[in-house]
Amino acid sequence: MMINKQVLLKSRPKGWASEADFEILEAPVPKPAEGQVLVRNHWLSLDPYMRGRMNDAKSYAAKAEIGEVMIGGTVGEVVETHDASFKKGDFVVGMLGWQQFGVASGKALRVIDVKAAPAQAYLGAIGMPGVTAWIGLLTIAEPKPGETVVVSAASGAVGSVVGQLAKIKGARAVGIAGGAQKCRYVVEELGFDAGVDYKSPSFIADLEAATPKGVDVYFENVGGEVLEAVSRRFNFFARMPLCGLVSQYNEANPAGLRNLHAFLTNRVKLQGFIVSDRPELWPRALQELASWVGSGKIKYRETIAQGLENAPKAFIGMLKGENFGKQLVKLV
Amino acid sequence: MMINKQVLLKSRPKGWASEADFEILEAPVPKPAEGQVLVRNHWLSLDPYMRGRMNDAKSYAAKAEIGEVMIGGTVGEVVETHDASFKKGDFVVGMLGWQQFGVASGKALRVIDVKAAPAQAYLGAIGMPGVTAWIGLLTIAEPKPGETVVVSAASGAVGSVVGQLAKIKGARAVGIAGGAQKCRYVVEELGFDAGVDYKSPSFIADLEAATPKGVDVYFENVGGEVLEAVSRRFNFFARMPLCGLVSQYNEANPAGLRNLHAFLTNRVKLQGFIVSDRPELWPRALQELASWVGSGKIKYRETIAQGLENAPKAFIGMLKGENFGKQLVKLV
Numbered sequence: 001m002m003i004n005k006q007v008l009l010k011s012r013p014k015g016w017a018s019e020a021d022f023e024i025l026e027a028p029v030p031k032p033a034e035g036q037v038l039v040r041n042h043w044l045s046l047d048p049y050m051r052g053r054m055n056d057a058k059s060y061a062a063k064a065e066i067g068e069v070m071i072g073g074t075v076g077e078v079v080e081t082h083d084a085s086f087k088k089g090d091f092v093v094g095m096l097g098w099q100q101f102g103v104a105s106g107k108a109l110r111v112i113d114v115k116a117a118p119a120q121a122y123l124g125a126i127g128m129p130g131v132t133a134w135i136g137l138l139t140i141a142e143p144k145p146g147e148t149v150v151v152s153a154a155s156g157a158v159g160s161v162v163g164q165l166a167k168i169k170g171a172r173a174v175g176i177a178g179g180a181q182k183c184r185y186v187v188e189e190l191g192f193d194a195g196v197d198y199k200s201p202s203f204i205a206d207l208e209a210a211t212p213k214g215v216d217v218y219f220e221n222v223g224g225e226v227l228e229a230v231s232r233r234f235n236f237f238a239r240m241p242l243c244g245l246v247s248q249y250n251e252a253n254p255a256g257l258r259n260l261h262a263f264l265t266n267r268v269k270l271q272g273f274i275v276s277d278r279p280e281l282w283p284r285a286l287q288e289l290a291s292w293v294g295s296g297k298i299k300y301r302e303t304i305a306q307g308l309e310n311a312p313k314a315f316i317g318m319l320k321g322e323n324f325g326k327q328l329v330k331l332v
Numbered sequence: 333m334m335i336n337k338q339v340l341l342k343s344r345p346k347g348w349a350s351e352a353d354f355e356i357l358e359a360p361v362p363k364p365a366e367g368q369v370l371v372r373n374h375w376l377s378l379d380p381y382m383r384g385r386m387n388d389a390k391s392y393a394a395k396a397e398i399g400e401v402m403i404g405g406t407v408g409e410v411v412e413t414h415d416a417s418f419k420k421g422d423f424v425v426g427m428l429g430w431q432q433f434g435v436a437s438g439k440a441l442r443v444i445d446v447k448a449a450p451a452q453a454y455l456g457a458i459g460m461p462g463v464t465a466w467i468g469l470l471t472i473a474e475p476k477p478g479e480t481v482v483v484s485a486a487s488g489a490v491g492s493v494v495g496q497l498a499k500i501k502g503a504r505a506v507g508i509a510g511g512a513q514k515c516r517y518v519v520e521e522l523g524f525d526a527g528v529d530y531k532s533p534s535f536i537a538d539l540e541a542a543t544p545k546g547v548d549v550y551f552e553n554v555g556g557e558v559l560e561a562v563s564r565r566f567n568f569f570a571r572m573p574l575c576g577l578v579s580q581y582n583e584a585n586p587a588g589l590r591n592l593h594a595f596l597t598n599r600v601k602l603q604g605f606i607v608s609d610r611p612e613l614w615p616r617a618l619q620e621l622a623s624w625v626g627s628g629k630i631k632y633r634e635t636i637a638q639g640l641e642n643a644p645k646a647f648i649g650m651l652k653g654e655n656f657g658k659q660l661v662k663l664v
Binding site: 057256257264268277 | 555574576580586588589591599601604606
């Protein structure tokens, strides 16, 4: 009998998640029912939103349950199908979770073209993170040519696409990231106009120098002190798509936003959003992203953990910013 | 020679404004130049935004200068005109400041119909505060029938119109105000569905009881603890027009917003706004407001201070919530 290694949620973390909050288990490979497809996962995506699902709190999506497989986006290969729209050997993207095999309704899977791009890119720049960047920047912030777009977690899966989309739209792109290496990367490899290191003692002055005309768009992934600093640079009518607050997810007392007054006097729009709220936009977003990735206008980098058993450690490292670009787990 | 009593800004307050920050002075009545109109002010409007203008900080409008007449909206009577579109005896609304007489370009004045409504109403429900409510609620929040609209400073010049507009649009209107008397007023006289007293020890529980289906729109005038409490009641896709933060204007360390996470998980839109940014909407807003005031669908209340010399005291009292409804100063 084939074995299906899985990572379950064992306990809900208080503060920082730890490896002890996960449990690794071996289960039988599940059997697909009528209309279902059995997939062997090749890649697991690790994303900051997963930390929120580990809490016992109202959120935009069902929380992960204790003793259940952790939720997560996957790319894999169809090994058995009871849905005629798939065939064995098809590569599909879905939400099959932290496990080696999964079954899902055919409706919850999408066939991908692994000749056009590497399979794992469908979990990154031409997947959920890319669409998140596309929706947040292009439908909420709508940057105009010459405006200044700042994005935090700029070398990450979402942030790196945000800055490159800003450049495509003719805006100035400023990325905030942790450490000189990531800041150099967003400028030298991704083509941002500036990279600002939030860990540097000169962060405030560096941010000011990088935004000489103020900030028109702030694509927010992190919260905390970075948000405070950027909010002091807002121009009138600035827009702030609120995508994540990763610096706060493990804090018992989140920092919030001290400088609310800046939102009033500058007439700023803040809009929380979740990529799954706008399914009607996905086809167009994916098509544009794939074309820009194909033409080299959107580049990306990956950090790859080997083997499912390393997923918890890689996930915790990602929350601390130890990854560089899209964090993946290679399962095969 | 006729005397023009004026109130000047004497010093920029640190924390709470005090009467010592103002100076009362007598000057000659100014002479209108070509294209200008001399107006004898009958009514001066006192509004929370004026506190911001007293600071030496970037804001949406020019700050008040030390030694200059305090800015403010006025209604008065034309006494001399060098602009042919006005005649002596016309009543006009303008921004002539805290003084008995003022000159302005005819372009900065608008003739009002004092037979259709009392002159001072053009500083309230059918003036800037009414248009503020109209723009914030109807163009930013866009409440749908059956949704729950919460407004703070609910018995004030803006808040009272917000709640009544919400009712006109078929929404549930919940007003937050200070003290049982104001809470009774918004329900019994203005027709809100509930009034919640933020000074009551049971405020949190009362707010919960008044919003059994959560909060879809929060029209924010005050900030601080009231904002924290309402943010815990947000429904998915709630909207928060940010009109003012009056509880914070005199604080050296404003409270900000601790519960930023609620804006992410509930996909809330927060939009700072200033009524003067949308001049193109004023004619329609004023027309609708005048019609609803005329038909009794929008009611209002006024607190009237007598004489310009009492303006500083009335202004400070308003910032503390001592007024009831629109705060005015009667000058004639």
